[in-house]
Amino acid sequence: MRNKLLERISNSKVKAQEITSDILLLDLGEVNAYLIGDPFADRKDFALVDAGFENSYDLIVAAVERRFGDDTKPNSIILTHGHFDNLGSAISLSEKWDIPVFVHQLELPYITGQKDYQMTDPNKSFPHNSLDINHRVSVLPADGSIPDMPGWKWIHTPGHTEGHICLFREMDRTLIAGDSVLIQEDEFPHDQITEDLMAARDSLLSLKALNPYIIAPSHGKPLRGREAAETLDNLINNIYKI
Numbered sequence: 001m002r003n004k005l006l007e008r009i010s011n012s013k014v015k016a017q018e019i020t021s022d023i024l025l026l027d028l029g030e031v032n033a034y035l036i037g038d039p040f041a042d043r044k045d046f047a048l049v050d051a052g053f054e055n056s057y058d059l060i061v062a063a064v065e066r067r068f069g070d071d072t073k074p075n076s077i078i079l080t081h082g083h084f085d086n087l088g089s090a091i092s093l094s095e096k097w098d099i100p101v102f103v104h105q106l107e108l109p110y111i112t113g114q115k116d117y118q119m120t121d122p123n124k125s126f127p128h129n130s131l132d133i134n135h136r137v138s139v140l141p142a143d144g145s146i147p148d149m150p151g152w153k154w155i156h157t158p159g160h161t162e163g164h165i166c167l168f169r170e171m172d173r174t175l176i177a178g179d180s181v182l183i184q185e186d187e188f189p190h191d192q193i194t195e196d197l198m199a200a201r202d203s204l205l206s207l208k209a210l211n212p213y214i215i216a217p218s219h220g221k222p223l224r225g226r227e228a229a230e231t232l233d234n235l236i237n238n239i240y241k242i
Contacts, residue, residue, distance in 0.1 A: 015027035019034075023174065026052070026060065028053065033048060034049040034050065044069065047075055047148045048060065048093070050077075050079060051079070051093055054084070056089045057089040057093060075099060077093060078149070078154075079107070080176070081160065082111035082163075083117070083193070086218060100138045102137075103140065104156060106162045106163030107161060112137070146167065151169050152168065155206065159195065159204075160182075166178055177207070177217045179193075179194070179217070180204065181217045207232060208229075212228055212232075214228065
């Protein structure tokens, strides 16, 4: 699955969409990443959330320079989880920029190859990047804060993976949902990749309690207002059928 996807998007160009004045969605072909930070601020403090595929490196570097200027770099990379379409270019980018990669404590052993991701269907295997990032990776602060992202907090949302997180900003109720909100507009079998559907449903209930106005997922288009609420309700009520 991974090789087929990489081959298909090898010649793609990044499509950028501004979600808010300080959130830029990068459509990297089958998966989204996000640049979080004000491009017009005096200080170019910003973060990259998720890092696409292994071959997303050039697309992300180009998008950063268009958004923030030549020779700029994010302060950090935040991973919602370590699947190959999110971890992808994180290592090469962190080396280029000399910046840390932050993950949830429970996701760390999967990223470093100490554990293997499971699939709902035990007869299928999951393509997995097993990389040595011990010199770059850091665990997110236990208090829910996110380095270099003031006003945001991370929320543990297990289900899709054990250490999956979402990012939430109370000020405008914006949720960067990773793969917790399974908007399947691509060819990924999300129902099979999600490890624990019961835990995933519980995580959706916790996200619904936040009453997000904007949901920015890893796959598919951003949702706003009533559409966001209805999508959460539909997933909660039908997660075992989807």
